[in-house]
Amino acid sequence: MNLNQFRDITRYPSAIAGLIIIFILIGISVYTIFALPYNETVVKWRGGDMVWQDNPRTAPPTWTNYFRSKKLPETLIFRSTDAGIDKQRTPLKDDLTDVYMAFQFDYTADDFPQEIILFFDSTFEQKAPYISLTWITPDGRKINIGDFSIEKTYTRRISQDEKLTKKLDGQPAEIGLFADPNSDVLQPLKGTYTLEVAGLTFEPGSDFDVKTVIYGKVFGLAGTDHLRRDLLLALLWGTPVALAFGLIAAVATSVLTMIIAAAGTWYGGWVDSLIQRITEINMMLPVLPILIMVGVFYSRSLWVILGVVIVLSIFSASIKSYRSIFMQEREAGYIQAAKSYGAGNGRIIFLYLIPRIIPILIPSLVVLIPSFVFLEASLAVLGLGDPLMPTWGKIIDDARTNGALYKGLYYWVLEPSFMLMLTGFSFAMLGFALDRIFNPRLRGM
Amino acid sequence: MSIDVKATPERVQADSDILISVENLHVWFELKKWGFSHVGWVRAVDNVTFQLKRGEAIAIVGESGCGKSSLMKTLLLLNRPHKGSVFFEGQDISNIKGKALKWYRSQVGYVQQDPYGALPPFMPVHRILEEPLIINGVKDKHERDERIRQALQEVALTPVEDFLNKYPHMLSGGQQQRVVIARAMILEPKLLVADEPVSMLDASVRVEILRLLRKLQEEHNLSVMYITHDLSTVRFFSERIFVMYAGKLVEQTHIEELLNNPLHPYTKALLTGTSVPDAANATHLKEVPPGEPPSLVNPPNGCRFHPRCAHAIAGVCDVKEPLHFEPVPGHFVNCWLYEDGRTSFPE
Numbered sequence: 153m154n155l156n157q158f159r160d161i162t163r164y165p166s167a168i169a170g171l172i173i174i175f176i177l178i179g180i181s182v183y184t185i186f187a188l189p190y191n192e193t194v195v196k197w198r199g200g201d202m203v204w205q206d207n208p209r210t211a212p213p214t215w216t217n218y219f220r221s222k223k224l225p226e227t228l229i230f231r232s233t234d235a236g237i238d239k240q241r242t243p244l245k246d247d248l249t250d251v252y253m254a255f256q257f258d259y260t261a262d263d264f265p266q267e268i269i270l271f272f273d274s275t276f277e278q279k280a281p282y283i284s285l286t287w288i289t290p291d292g293r294k295i296n297i298g299d300f301s302i303e304k305t306y307t308r309r310i311s312q313d314e315k316l317t318k319k320l321d322g323q324p325a326e327i328g329l330f331a332d333p334n335s336d337v338l339q340p341l342k343g344t345y346t347l348e349v350a351g352l353t354f355e356p357g358s359d360f361d362v363k364t365v366i367y368g369k370v371f372g373l374a375g376t377d378h379l380r381r382d383l384l385l386a387l388l389w390g391t392p393v394a395l396a397f398g399l400i401a402a403v404a405t406s407v408l409t410m411i412i413a414a415a416g417t418w419y420g421g422w423v424d425s426l427i428q429r430i431t432e433i434n435m436m437l438p439v440l441p442i443l444i445m446v447g448v449f450y451s452r453s454l455w456v457i458l459g460v461v462i463v464l465s466i467f468s469a470s471i472k473s474y475r476s477i478f479m480q481e482r483e484a485g486y487i488q489a490a491k492s493y494g495a496g497n498g499r500i501i502f503l504y505l506i507p508r509i510i511p512i513l514i515p516s517l518v519v520l521i522p523s524f525v526f527l528e529a530s531l532a533v534l535g536l537g538d539p540l541m542p543t544w545g546k547i548i549d550d551a552r553t554n555g556a557l558y559k560g561l562y563y564w565v566l567e568p569s570f571m572l573m574l575t576g577f578s579f580a581m582l583g584f585a586l587d588r589i590f591n592p593r594l595r596g597m
Numbered sequence: 598m599s600i601d602v603k604a605t606p607e608r609v610q611a612d613s614d615i616l617i618s619v620e621n622l623h624v625w626f627e628l629k630k631w632g633f634s635h636v637g638w639v640r641a642v643d644n645v646t647f648q649l650k651r652g653e654a655i656a657i658v659g660e661s662g663c664g665k666s667s668l669m670k671t672l673l674l675l676n677r678p679h680k681g682s683v684f685f686e687g688q689d690i691s692n693i694k695g696k697a698l699k700w701y702r703s704q705v706g707y708v709q710q711d712p713y714g715a716l717p718p719f720m721p722v723h724r725i726l727e728e729p730l731i732i733n734g735v736k737d738k739h740e741r742d743e744r745i746r747q748a749l750q751e752v753a754l755t756p757v758e759d760f761l762n763k764y765p766h767m768l769s770g771g772q773q774q775r776v777v778i779a780r781a782m783i784l785e786p787k788l789l790v791a792d793e794p795v796s797m798l799d800a801s802v803r804v805e806i807l808r809l810l811r812k813l814q815e816e817h818n819l820s821v822m823y824i825t826h827d828l829s830t831v832r833f834f835s836e837r838i839f840v841m842y843a844g845k846l847v848e849q850t851h852i853e854e855l856l857n858n859p860l861h862p863y864t865k866a867l868l869t870g871t872s873v874p875d876a877a878n879a880t881h882l883k884e885v886p887p888g889e890p891p892s893l894v895n896p897p898n899g900c901r902f903h904p905r906c907a908h909a910i911a912g913v914c915d916v917k918e919p920l921h922f923e924p925v926p927g928h929f930v931n932c933w934l935y936e937d938g939r940t941s942f943p944e
Contacts (some may be wrong), residue, residue: 220655485711485716491673491779492675494699
């Protein structure tokens with residue numbers, strides 16, 4: 153094998169495209185590993201509502217708006233602590249204090265928001281602050297949308313307020329508050345809305361802060377899932393996991409298979425027979441059911457599954473094909489010569505037999521990588537994914553169990569699938585080009 | 598290097614002169630059915646005895662499948678003898694292992710038939726030549742480089758720098774064979790085994806390679822065992838010639854004697870079969886013995902050549918194995934025709 157052969161890659165545009173994609177995937181992996189540390193990610197991914205409360209549920213990515221005629225709203229978040237918000241405190245008689253703030257925003261989307269929730273934080277000793285909310289539409293209508301007292305932390309889900317729904321002609325708040333009253337069809341009125349939050353505190357030092365979230369219907373680069381989690385996190389972390397799994401499995405199985413085939417062929421006799429029989433038995437074993445059993449009964453850790461995959465793939469059909477090549481090579485003149493000047497068995501196997509097969513090994517190894525990536529994804533789709541790590545397969549699994557396709561949430565399935573296909577595609581393109589470079593007989597085909 | 602030797606007085610006496618001594622060598626390969634049950638033996642080399650002196654070149658001729666390659670591989674210990682012994686400098690090497698084997702192999706160089714196949718295609722020339730040195734414990738990198746350069750110079754691959762980093766496929770057939778010879782010589786062996794070293798080369802290069810081998814033999818006082826089926830190349834440098842047929846040595850003598858006075862009917866046939874560029878050859882067919890060489894599993898009784906021999910004596914040749922006759926001093930033949938003391942081939 154000649155390292156110069158790698159330069160021939162430049163003659164295959166498909167290989168260059170494949171290489172570029174692979175480098176991008178590697179770049180993403182490196183970025184992810186350093187920017188989003190593993191432990192934090194695992195905690196965050198499994199963090200639940202506290203971590204993800206500001207995100208909409210099952211929202212497609214924001215960029216899908218470019219392809220929509222009706223633009224979907226993005227999430228709007230206002231905090232009373234934000235710089236532009238003027239929180240007016242007016243002391244009244246006794247310890248009574250009037251707190252007033254107004255959130256003003258422009259609404260330009262063609263669809264209604266998903267949900268409106270206010271999150272309150274307050275400080276008081278005995279008597280809780282009393283809040284009154286007023287909604288002012290662009291056409292000047294003032295709607296009282298709730299009077300209530302709050303607790304120290306209090307979540308007001310306006311969309312689920314049945315009294316308000318009645319007041320808005322049976323429409324839930326996120327629709328009723330935004331609907332254009334003069335339109336025949338249900339559509340949001342565009343313009344500047346104001347939400348006034350007025351509160352009374354009854355104690356000295358008592359105060360409250362509020363975070364208003366008007367959930368949109370699109371989110372971020374990758375959208376969110378049913379638990380409001382940002383899919384981007386999982387897509388990013390899926391990249392190093394998939395590449396590592398595919399690469400380790402492919403390299404380990406190829407190299408071990410090659411060494412075992414070479415040793416078996418070289419020593420011959422019972423060693424060879426034993427390896428052949430193990431291979432034949434192993435080829436009959438169903439890999440997927442065994443992996444499912446390991447996953448169900450032993451461990452679903454990605455690394456345990458990886459180990460089992462490697463062990464099951466070592467004695468694969470490629471032992472047979474490598475053996476047939478080694479059988480020819482074993483009789484080659486230079487092997488005889490090496491024996492005649494005293495080369496030992498190990499030296500002949502590693503320095504004389506194996507280099508001969510590397511040109512065949514490299515392309516097949518590259519093509520093998522995505523098949524292991526797909527295997528990992530398949531296991532995750534079957535519910536045997538790693539319980540901690542977010543991976544592409546697990547996104548698909550979540551999408552499946554939550555009826556994503558039935559509900560029309562195509563992005564949820566397509567994004568991880570796209571990443572999987574991109575990975576497979578890039579390695580396949582590179583592998584096929586390498587195959588042609590290393591095996592010149594294929595060039596004409 | 599001490600190896601336990603069952604030394605006989607004669608052998609000890611001959612030690613200084615004789616490099617290799619082959620005694621009753623049998624190289625048989627077992628035929629098995631289903632991997633274990635014995636079916637028979639392939640008698641590739643059957644009861645061969647000869648001696649090779651230091652600095653002497655011998656040629657072994659015979660057609661394909663006559664056992665000459667098996668004999669050679671046994672001398673390289675790539676095969677082990679089934680029966681009989683091989684003595685190297687008086688020491689029995691038939692069953693040596695480990696360090697002794699490694700030492701013996703460093704004493705024997707091997708030049709193969711197909712130079713391209715004999716060179717690992719994935720190694721550059723310097724690496725190919727370095728391998729035997731590394732294996733045989735030349736630890737100093739500088740010394741290895743020095744010896745590689747010297748070896749390349751000896752086989753006239755100069756300037757050395759032009760060849761050190763070339764891969765075998767970048768060299769011509771003749772250059773490849775020179776690399777093979779350099780590799781065989783790099784450990785400074787005492788015996789060179791050349792298995793049809795020129796049969797795969799262009800006619801124009803053959804003479805140069807044979808001259809090179811001759812030069813190396815003379816300069817290093819090498820013993821050379823030259824194996825060929827082509828009698829026309831034999832006279833270039835071998836002194837004695839052995840004719841082999843179906844695993845047996847049938848005739849041994851000096852080259853001139855053999856060419857002028859072939860005694861065994863098979864040798865006669867071989868000589869007839871050798872082409873000479875002569876326009877007359879285009880118009881008539883030569884007489885060659887009919888049939889094929891016999892099976893080595895079930896060789897014919899008596900003389901193995903008798904089924905193809907025009908001179909076979911019924912009742913003798915097909916019954917008894919021929920004895921070793923010396924009709925002319927220094928000219929040995931295994932053929933019943935010479936039982937009566939005649940000294941030349943019957944017309």
